[in-house]
Every structure is written in structure tokens, then in C-alpha cells.
Amino acid sequence: MAKTAPTRLLDVANAAGVSLRTASRVLNDDPRVAPVTRQRVREAMVGLRFEPDAMARSLRAGTDTAIGFVVESISDPFFADVIDAVELEMSRHGRSVLVTSTRRDSGWERDVIGRMLQRRIAGLLLCPTGEDHSWLDTGRLPIVLVDRPAPGLPADLVEIDDHRAAFEAVAHLITHGHQRIAYVGDTPAIPTSAARLRGYRDALAHYRLEADEYLVNCNCATSQDAAHAVPALIGGSRPPTAILSATTRASLGVVPALHSAGRTDIALVAFGDFPMADALRPAVTVVDHPGHEVGRVAAARLLARLSQPGLPVERIQVPARIIERGSGELRP
Template sequence: MSTMQDVAKLAGVSAKTVSRVFNDELHVSPAKRDRVNAAMAELNYVPNMLARTFREGKASVLAIAVPDLGDPFFASIIRAIDQVAQRNGHAIAVTSLGHDADREQPIVEALLRRQMDGFIIAPISNDQSYLAKWLVNVPLVFVDREPANIAADLFVEDDKGAAHAAVQHLLQHGHTDIAFIGDSENVITTRRRLEGYREALAAAGIPRRPERVLLTEPENASELIAALLSSNDSPTAVFSSNSRTSQEIFPTLQQLNQPRVALVSFGDFPMAAALQPSVTVVDQNPERLGRAAAERLFARLDEPTKRYRRRNVFTADLIERASSAEFVGEAAAARGR
């Protein structure tokens, strides 16, 4: 394993200069910075954060990075991780990545430079190869979203299979015109759920209709749904690919539809069971994901060389409620279908 002294020797600078470059401090000339960065890349160097933590007597901390701290799904994951961390004498540091893929690497690496014992991340970009050098000293666990171009521990749910089952549920209730609404296909969970939606329709012999797929940010979802349902050729059912979108469109579905359009949400959300009609959901169980990710991270800390199954996929069950069953056939009948 390369040391700071090895990097300093190769770059022809002092160890202090290497430290300054790694921590992105000022007062280092561009020429020296370039030499140090080249040397670190050549030697695949990252500092031994865990050793520094013990040496400096700092508190043990786990880092968590998710797309949106305000999303109830990710908030539940964080709470579950925190519970496991507390049992193991650790605090947590949490950050939001947002939805700009270019921000992921600088945000994540800024946290990793601050002596974290481990890192749990739900990524937003399409390339996590930049994390390979950190795996030498910092256990990394991915949750909810699969990483690209790196092999690391992963805990996800069967997005594609659960979406297929949700659409099949609507088909079994007589709906053959089903819309899909979700965020960008750049988000791997949306992409997997869209695949499941399309495959379920194809298996039922229903031709693909691109205009039935609405991709937008949750805050714009109601406007798109309103336009779709106000047309003469509107669907009888909607499959929403995430809970935030479901919460946004539910009031619109209530206001615009006489008779109501069926709804299935990928992901439960607060009050979903109490709404009128109550909302049929794919139960993601974010607490299970967070707990499993945290337990794997601590297992890595305790036994770094032990072999574990990297990719772990949980099933997600459908909870049937009134939004997909109470008005069975009513919408289709009203449209003469």
C-alpha cells in the first residue's frame, strides 16, 4: 500500500505538500499540484483514514449520501442506518447529493477526506469508478441504486420485477390502457421500473404507446397528468414509479376523474392507507435496506478480508388497497372499452 511519503518522493515535493493537495488547500502552485495529482493517480494513493482516526482520537463516524434528504424513502433509510450505527458506537454524517450528476463526485470525496470509517451511498451519476481508490481503506456500501464501473457491496430491491407485478395487477383488474409516470430514465431505479412496466404490457400482448410514458420531476407531475387525463384519449390506470410523484398526482386524479382512474404507486408514503381511496403500493421497506447496508458496513469493518455476496436484491411486495380495486372496470366501462 502506497504512503504519503511514496507520493512525495515520486512528485518531488514534501509530504506536507501532498497533504495540502489531497485536502484541496490553497498555497500550492499549479505545477506542484499537477505533479502530486499525477503521482497519487499512478500509485493509487488514498490516506489511511481509519488509522488517522484512532491516532488523533476523533469520534467514529459513518458517512451517508442520498439524493434527497426530504424524501420519506431516503429519510427512512437514514434512520435505520443511524440505529445500527448507534448500537456500534458510531455517529453519522449525512449529505444530500441532489439531482445534478456532476455534483456527486466532489460531494462524496469531500466527505471521504474527513476521516470517515465507512460510506453508504445512493448514487445519482452513471459512473462511480472514481471511488475505486477509496476502497483500499474505506468500506463502501451502495443502497437502493446500483453503482456503475465499480465492484462494491450493494443492497437494492427488485425494481423491475416489482414494477412488472404492479402492472400485471392492473391488467388482471381489466385495465389495458395504463400510463407510466416517473422521473428521468437517467435514474437507474426509474429505468428498471419502466422496463418492468413495458415487459408486463408486452407479455399481455398490448402494443407499446410512447405517449403513455411521462417522465418529469415530481413537482411537474400533476400538470402532465392533468393534460393526459383531460384529453379525449385518456388511460384508465396510472402506474407511478415513485412515492413523491404519487403524492403529487393523487389530488389531480381525485379532481379530474369521473369515474376515477386506477392508481398503483411504487413506494408507500405517509397517509397512503388513509386517503380516499386508499392507494395500492409496492412496499419498498426502506428500513430493511438501510439496516442491511449498515450491518454489512460494520461487518466489513470487523472482518475486512471476509468474503460476502456483493449484490443483494430484496423482493418488494404489493399492498392492494382501494385505488386499484374499488373502481374495477368503472373507468373502462365509462369510456366504452
């Protein structure tokens, strides 16, 4: 409960009988300090429980050591994973992370990013929400984009290789004998969704299968949409024998819909793992979103850029892998 004022470097200097400057040199491991002096100062630091004031250092340095991370939603399981990995990687390098979410509101996004800029953060990890981000292109702040590109903002991008993941998911179904494979996903206006849809089409083309547009539903922004899409698909004249559910939200609609229609014989591969995927019958084969890996790579990239500001802008794709659990291995 004792409200003692925090110890300053000046107090340490006085206690050790040296000047402020010398104490500062000890703190920064400057070699130009006599070993005995260094020892005395070190002891004073320990004795007084000195902790350097990060604000003062940052002010002097002109930049904070912390980095900012802006996502759409913190409670989204994928981003929670990404944040976890980013925080681990940054903590290992002694950097703190300011986390904030945009709530899909580009005005709000500008506000929170503005607040981070005022703090002179060292760098920014950004999963962009708004449309045009060219206002961020100051050349002053190192930025690494996460999971999606930002229009008007040339910066590193770390993303899942959605095209390849979708391609492989479809190939997986095809090698298990399926020829009529449906696609349920979100609008191609979202680059991520567009890449998945291309992967789906490219796989069909690659295996010379008919691409029936009737089997493609890419208007499912919500779980409800996806749930409604299923009866329409399987009730058709030439129904699919397998489904690729291209977003986690879609899966949350597709899975219950298949169960309540009693059509668990239809093969399913779903984008995005979820806790109970194992508990369902059949257990759901998923394309795992490697959130942890995306976060680790993005953090590493930002750290690299911080130490070498001249790095060329890169687009880094993290592979996703299929977790086979049963539903994706069903035969028609």
C-alpha cells in the same frame, strides 16, 4: 459549569498506582492483568468518570470507527427512513454515523466525501449523485452503494427490486381486470426508473397485452409534469382504465389531477407510500418503498465488509410489497 479537564487514561493510571500501559490493558480487556489490579483500575475509572478519547484511539488505529452516509436529500421521506435504519444498526454496533447530502450537486458531493475521507471513516454508504465515481475506487475504503449504482465504481449495491415491484404492480392491476394500463414516471436515464419501466413492459408482455406507447409517459420529472400528463392520457380516444404512477413525485401530481378531473374511477397504483394515502377516497394502493429494510440491509452489509474485507462484490435486491387500500383494486 465547572470547566474540569477531561480525565485521561494517565490520570486513571496514577490514581490506581499503576502504569499507563496497565491501565490501557484494563481498558481493552487484555487478559494479562492480575484480577486485583484490574479491580483497582476499574474503580479508578469509575471514580474519575474516565471516558476514552475516541480521537486518540482512531489516530492510533489509523481509522475512525464512524461511518459516513451520503444521500441526495435528507428530507426525502424514503432516505429519511433509510438513514433511520442505518443509524439504528450502526448504533447497535457502537458506531456513529456522519450524514451528509449532496443536493444533487456532484461538485458538492466530492467536497463532502472528501471531508469524510479526511476523517478516515471506517466505511461509506453512498447514494451517488455525480456521473463518474471511479476516483473513489481506492480499494482502501469499504463502500456500499444504496439505491443506485455508481458508474465506474465496483462496490456492493443494495437496492429495491424495482423491476419486480413494477411487474407485480401491473400484474395486480391486470388480475383486477385491466387491459389498458398507463405508465407515468421519470426518464429511463435514471436506472431506477428504467427498471420500473421494464417491469411494466415485461408484465404486459407476460400477460400478452397490447403495449400502447401512447399510454407511456416517462418524461415526468416533476409533479407538475405528471399533473399535466393525466388529462392528455384520459382525454385520448382509447383511454386507460388504470395508471401506474412510478415515482412519489409523479403520484403527487397524478392523484390531485385525477381528483380534480373527477376520474377517481380510474384504478391507480403508486410507487412510494405517503402519510395521507389512507385518507383519500379511494384510499391509494401503493408499492411501499421499504426504506427501513434497505437501510438495515445496507448497514449490515457494510458491517460484514468491515469485519471481512475480502467479501466479493454483491448486488442485493430488497423486495417491495404492495399495500392494498382500494384504488388499485378498482375494476374497469
